[in-house]
Every structure is written in structure tokens, then in C-alpha cells.
Amino acid sequence: MEYISSLALKNPDFPRKLVILGSTGSIGQSTLKVIAKHQEKFSLLALAGARNIELLLEQALCYRPKYLGVLTKELAQKLKKLLPSDYHPQILWGEQGYLDLAQLEEADFVLSALVGAAGLGPTLKAVEKGKSVLIANKESLVLAGELIRKLAKKQKSVILPLDSEHNAIFQATQPHFEQVKKIILTASGGPFWNSRLDFKQITPKHALKHPNWSMGAKISIDSATLMNKGLEVIEAHHLFGLELSSIEVVIHPQSLIHSLVLFQDGSHLAQLGFPDMQIPISYALGYPRRLELTEQCNLDLTKFSPLTFYPPDLEKFPCLRLAQEALQAGQSHCVVLNAANEIAVELFLKEKINFQHIPLLIEELLAKHQSMPISSFETILNLDQETRIKTLERAKELKC
Ligand SMILES: NC(=O)c1ccc[n+]([C@@H]2O[C@H](COP(=O)([O-])OP(=O)(O)OC[C@H]3O[C@@H](n4cnc5c(N)ncnc54)[C@H](OP(=O)(O)O)[C@@H]3O)[C@@H](O)[C@H]2O)c1
Structure with a gap:
């Protein structure tokens, strides 16, 4: 196991x-x-x-950051008109705007x-730019894990995971990354893991x-299809430098154990907490110190008993299997997996395809893809765009 970046904050x-x-x-x-x-520990420079x-306006009025970011020029103009006369942030917009904010x-x-x-x-x-x-x-990380790893090493950029599972592993492993044998990612299973619903009848609601x-x-x-767990397996591979065989997934419907680590001596360390993203976020914000979060204290385990665990059903939820296969097939397969999934999810939310079409589309797109080397951001973008177009074309032939 080798962590993706240095852990020494600049x-x-x-x-x-x-x-x-x-x-x-x-x-x-x-x-x-x-x-x-x-508030005394953070100075908000930009909100996007x-x-x-x-x-965004509400947040901006609360923190008065020097910069704001939105998706389009029109939205930037609209936002500017809503600002009070004594506040003049620089409003950036579009792809370039987000890029500029990321490197302030x-x-x-x-x-x-x-x-x-x-x-x-x-x-x-x-x-x-060497930021933390x-x-x-x-x-x-799914699209460009290799690239991010190389850049982070070169630029001594520290990467801190917010995803609750990876944050849990990060907390449980420090400072013993090299003695880890295996990690176990927990998954709630989403709303359908033990449901008898006909998956064709599942609506976005x-x-x-x-x-x-x-x-x-x-x-x-993504959580309902288990693709979220698949993406997290790929994320864990890049963050922790682990092979697929060392990344297990287990369904834990109570979502209290956020993940576990198995060390070489047979010890398992887990991180537990209420399912509230403020906990992993606060750990990363305060790293390496912990910030106080009073209302999340004191997990009364007797109220959550029993804690249960099940193996994932890869037949019922093929998306997890597809992500595992993409990881083994290589980086370009992960790009195809992600792009096809994003389009399929968007179409499902618009009720243009049904729930079962999500894995079907992804599987078809992956099956047609010929592995290719991914050496740059541009290669990723091109493959991502190409896959989105192909997924949309194929989806038109499906009946909802
Ligand atoms: N939510 C969680 O608990 C959780 C946990 C772990 C990891 N994550 C990951 O964190 C990320 C964010 O998740 P989320 O649940 O916070 O999503 P979300 O609630 O949908 O928020 C997404 C954010 O991205 C902005 N956005 C949407 N489309 C955009 C575009 N085309 N270009 C630039 N910005 C865009 C949205 O702006 P507007 O709303 O202003 O349009 C919003 O600020 C995802 O990658 C997710 O997998 C989330």
C-alpha cells in the first residue's frame, strides 16, 4: 500500500x-x-x-469571499446584479473560471x-499547483488516478479524501499504510439491496x-445501482495503491462502520460514526488535528444493534462488477465506464430510460471499447466525449 501523496501539509x-x-x-x-x-480557523477565498x-448568493453574503464561480456568463451577470452595493467579488464563470479558481x-x-x-x-x-x-x-480519480498520482508526487500536493469510506481508511491506517493487507469498503446497499421490486418499475423518485x-x-x-461502490473501488485503488484483490466490498445497511482495514497481524481497524458527511469533512479540514463537532458525539451502539453485513449481489447489481472489471482492464475502460454511467444516470433521471438500462448501456459500451493508453488530460477528455455521444445514440434505441 502506498498512499497517493505526501501527508506533510505545506x-x-x-x-x-x-x-x-x-x-x-x-x-x-x-x-x-x-x-x-x-470560523476562526478558515478564511474562505472562493465559493463556486x-x-x-x-x-450561492446566500453563502457569499455570509462569508464575503473575494471570488465567486458559476457555470455561465449569463449566470455571472445575473449574480452580479443581485449583490449589495458594498460587496464586489470577482465572479468567474465556465470551465476556465473553475480552473482559475482551482489555482488561485x-x-x-x-x-x-x-x-x-x-x-x-x-x-x-x-x-x-501543489495545493492541498x-x-x-x-x-x-476514476478518470485520471494515474495522472493525479504522478502530479501529486511531483508537486508535493497533499490529497485528503472526503468520501466517508476512504476517509475512514485514511483515519484507520495512519501512520501504518505499509502494513495493510486488505481494505473492506462498506456499502449501505442503497434503497434496493433487499427489495423485491421489479427493477424495470423503479422510478427516479x-x-x-x-x-x-x-x-x-x-x-x-449511483448508490442505488451500486455504481457508487464500484467508483469507490477504483478511487481506493488510486488513493491507497492497492490491487483489486485487496479491496473487498461488504453490504452494511446501517452505515455506521464506514470502512475497515485488515493489517498484516490479523487486526481489523474500523472507523464508526453517524452517517453524516460533516464528520469526514471535518477530519480533512482540520487534518492532522480533529475539529470539535458536538452534535455528532456519542454513538450509542445499543440503539443501533444489531449491525449486519452481507456480500454484495453482483447479479442483481451488475454496476459494481462492471467497475471492478473496468479497473482490471485499464484506465481507458474506467473513462468509458464513467462517461457511460454519467449519461445513463442523466437519462434515467429524465425518465428516458429505465433503471435496468443503466448497467446495460455501460456494459455494451465497455464491451465495444478497445483498451488504449491514457497519457494526458486531452486523451481523457476526447474519450469521455466520444463515449457520451455513443451512449446517447445507443440509448435512443432503448424503450423505457
Ligand atoms: N453527497 C455526498 O454525501 C457525497 C459523499 C461522497 C462523495 N461525494 C462526491 O462529491 C461530489 C459532489 O457530490 P454532491 O452530492 O455534493 O453533488 P450535488 O449535490 O449534485 O452538487 C454538485 C455541485 O457541483 C455543481 N455542478 C453541477 N453541475 C456542474 C457542472 N457542469 N460544472 C460545474 N459545477 C457543476 C453544483 O452546482 P449547482 O447546484 O449550483 O448547480 C453543485 O455545487 C460527487 O463527485 C460525489 O460523488 C458526495
Whole structure:
């Protein structure tokens, strides 16, 4: 096991100068809740959302960052008109805007919480600039894990995982990464793991209703198909330098154990906590110190008894198997997996395809793909775009 980056922060002092990419999303909002409890420890330099400028405005008025980011020029103009006369942040927009925010000279920490492949460019830029990157955008690692690993080493950029499973493993392994034999990622199983529903009848409303976590739409559907766990297996491979055979998945419907590590001597260490993203986020924000989060204290295990565990059903949930196979097939297969999944999830949310079409589309696209070397950001973008087009074309032939 070899961690993706060095663990020595370039600037461990508080207050930490922070850029939040995706502040209007579920992770962004949880991050701001943690920061609200520790305002003296953080200085918010930039907040970026995409379309929800009402929420971004609310956040901006609260923290008055020097920079704001949105998806389009029109939204930037609209936001500017809503600002009070005594506040003049620089409003950046579009892909270039997110890239510029990710490399702001004054920033020590960049929190990458945009959703999907849109997060890749800014994440790479932040790593390239040697920032400490708090990574929620798992798609970045799925698409470009190798590239991020190389850049992080070269630029001494520290990467801190926000995903609860990877954050749990990170907490449990320090400082003994090299003595790890295996990791066990837990999965809630999502809303359908033991359901007898006909999967063709599943609607977006059903699938968005996660039993334990409150999350954005895309990751909620990924959790329902178990693709989220598949993406996390790939994420874990890149973060911890482990082969697929050393990354196990187990269904744990209570979501209290966030993951486990098996050490060489047979000891298993687990991290437990309420299913609330504020806990892993606060660990990464305060790293290597812990920040106080009073309301999450004291997990009364007697109230959650029994804790149960099951093997994942790869026939019922083929997406996990597809992600494991893509990881073994190589980086370009992971790009295809991710792009086909993003399009399939989008189409399912728009009720253009049914729930079972999600794995079907991904499997077909993967089957047609010829492995190719991935050496640059541009190669990834081209393959990503090409796959999106092919997935959309194939989806037109499917009947909902
Ligand atoms: N939610 C969780 O508990 C959780 C846990 C672990 C990992 N993650 C990962 O964290 C990332 C964010 O998840 P989330 O649940 O917070 O998602 P979310 O609630 O959907 O938020 C996504 C954020 O990205 C912005 N955005 C959407 N489309 C964009 C685009 N095309 N370009 C730039 N920005 C765009 C959104 O802005 P607007 O809303 O303003 O449009 C929002 O700020 C994902 O990669 C997810 O897998 C999430």
C-alpha cells in the first residue's frame, strides 16, 4: 500500500485559506456547516456553484469571499446584479473560471466537490499547483488516478479524501499504510439491496430516496445501482495503491462502520460514526488535528444493534462488477465506464430510460471499447466525449 501523496501539509497553520468548488452541492453545504462552527480557523477565498445562484448568493453574503464561480456568463451577470452595493467579488464563470479558481495563488486548500467529470480539470489544476486538495469528486480519480498520482508526487500536493469510506481508511491506517493487507469498503446497499421490486418499475423518485445519507442526485442514483461502490473501488485503488484483490466490498445497511482495514497481524481497524458527511469533512479540514463537532458525539451502539453485513449481489447489481472489471482492464475502460454511467444516470433521471438500462448501456459500451493508453488530460477528455455521444445514440434505441 502506498498512499497517493505526501501527508506533510505545506501550510498546516490556521486560519486556512480555502477555495470550495461545489459550495452549493450537498458536500459543499455540509462543508460550510463545519466551517460555521470553526470560523476562526478558515478564511474562505472562493465559493463556486454552477446554476443555483440564489444559494450561492446566500453563502457569499455570509462569508464575503473575494471570488465567486458559476457555470455561465449569463449566470455571472445575473449574480452580479443581485449583490449589495458594498460587496464586489470577482465572479468567474465556465470551465476556465473553475480552473482559475482551482489555482488561485493565495489559496492553500482546494475542496473539489463539483459533480461528475466536470470536476476533473479543476482537480488536476489544483494538484498541478501543489495545493492541498480535499477530494470529494471521486470521478476525478476514476478518470485520471494515474495522472493525479504522478502530479501529486511531483508537486508535493497533499490529497485528503472526503468520501466517508476512504476517509475512514485514511483515519484507520495512519501512520501504518505499509502494513495493510486488505481494505473492506462498506456499502449501505442503497434503497434496493433487499427489495423485491421489479427493477424495470423503479422510478427516479424511488431511487433518489437513500435510506441513510442525504446526497446529490447523481451519487444517490449511483448508490442505488451500486455504481457508487464500484467508483469507490477504483478511487481506493488510486488513493491507497492497492490491487483489486485487496479491496473487498461488504453490504452494511446501517452505515455506521464506514470502512475497515485488515493489517498484516490479523487486526481489523474500523472507523464508526453517524452517517453524516460533516464528520469526514471535518477530519480533512482540520487534518492532522480533529475539529470539535458536538452534535455528532456519542454513538450509542445499543440503539443501533444489531449491525449486519452481507456480500454484495453482483447479479442483481451488475454496476459494481462492471467497475471492478473496468479497473482490471485499464484506465481507458474506467473513462468509458464513467462517461457511460454519467449519461445513463442523466437519462434515467429524465425518465428516458429505465433503471435496468443503466448497467446495460455501460456494459455494451465497455464491451465495444478497445483498451488504449491514457497519457494526458486531452486523451481523457476526447474519450469521455466520444463515449457520451455513443451512449446517447445507443440509448435512443432503448424503450423505457
Ligand atoms: N453527497 C455526498 O454525501 C457525497 C459523499 C461522497 C462523495 N461525494 C462526491 O462529491 C461530489 C459532489 O457530490 P454532491 O452530492 O455534493 O453533488 P450535488 O449535490 O449534485 O452538487 C454538485 C455541485 O457541483 C455543481 N455542478 C453541477 N453541475 C456542474 C457542472 N457542469 N460544472 C460545474 N459545477 C457543476 C453544483 O452546482 P449547482 O447546484 O449550483 O448547480 C453543485 O455545487 C460527487 O463527485 C460525489 O460523488 C458526495
